[in-house]
Amino acid sequence: MKLSTRSLIAPVAALVMAVAVLSGCSGAGPDTAYGKDVPAPGLDDPAKKDIAMQLVSSAENSSLDWKSQYKYIEDIDDGRGYTAGIIGFCSGTGDMRRVVERYAKARPGNPLERFLSALRAVEGTDAHTGLGRPFTAAWADAAGDAAFRSAQDAERDASYFGPAVAQAKADGLGALGQFIYYDAYVMHGSADADGTVGFRTMRRHALAKARTPAQGGAEVAYLDGFLDARIAAMRKEPSHTDTSRIETAQRVFVRQGKLGLETPLSWKVYGDSYRIESP
Incomplete structure (x- = not known):
């Protein structure tokens, strides 16, 4: 008996549909239902950015209330x-x-x-x-003027946060590494100036000792190398000889494996203790 084209297509279509259902295929690209292929939030995620601002404020202002620092x-x-x-x-x-x-x-x-x-x-x-x-x-x-607060936000993002996060992502770093870059940008700037060591030099020194994740290196080893380079730079500046924002904060997070800057976070800066609870 000769089968029509339509009679051949129908069973095949049903088989394809069955396979699709069994495999979880939705036709919408990578399977996101169970977190597959979904990148972890970066530092530019609003919740992570707020954590970053609290961490910086603990070192710059001895307070987690960064919004009161304008x-x-x-x-x-x-x-x-x-x-x-x-x-x-x-x-x-x-x-x-x-x-x-x-x-x-x-x-x-x-x-x-x-x-x-x-x-x-x-x-x-x-x-x-x-x-x-x-x-x-x-x-x-x-x-007290929202326009002034926005001006501070914009300068922070243009000169520090944006460049730091972009470079960290290019290096294959997670939210913690992105924060570590950002904090270095905030304190030291991007380039060497007036005898001080800037972020670019710190990164170059770190790269001489370890590869970035983007280069196939281990993230923890690279971050440790970068923090070593930053501490060496800080000790050359009389006003930045206290390295607690590295040793009792950022280094602690690295050793705890909190590469995504997961909460809760507990740390010390200048001997003062801080904690950010889970949402």
Whole structure:
């Protein structure tokens, strides 16, 4: 008996459908129902980013409440002039000036705008010329303006968070490694300057001892090498000789295997204890 084309297709189609159901195939690409092929959240995941900001704030401000630091400003005698805001923007390094420029663009005529020429003049120094109490008071007052807070957020992301996370992802690092890069960016900047060692040099020194995961290396071994390079750099700076933000915080997470920056997290900085609980 001669079978029609339709009678041949129907059983085959049914067989394909049965196989598809048994194999979990949905036609939507990789199987995500059980977490297969789903990358772990990176540091740019909102929850992970908030953890990163708390970790930085514990070292920069001795507090986990990073959102209350927009108004912070003082001279901590580290040779960089005023240190201020959510990650420690400095009058001597240019990022504080960039924050004020962003704010001026968003809110022309704001009380901080008149200090821009003074901020440009003191870059590369620890001087307060043209700034002083009027400037610090204006900075603290501006923290009540959402546009100023957004200016700080934008400068953090453009100069520190974004570049650090992008490089860490290219190196095959998880959320912890991305944070380790970010914290190095925050404290040291990307490049060497005025006798200090920047992130790029630290990474180059780490690569001389271990391969990144992207190169086929072990993540823990590479992160240990990077932290070693950072500690060596910190000990060359009189204002950064306390390495507890590495040894009793980041190094602890590496040794615990929390490469995805999983909570709960417990650590110490400058002898003070902190903890972030699970969500």
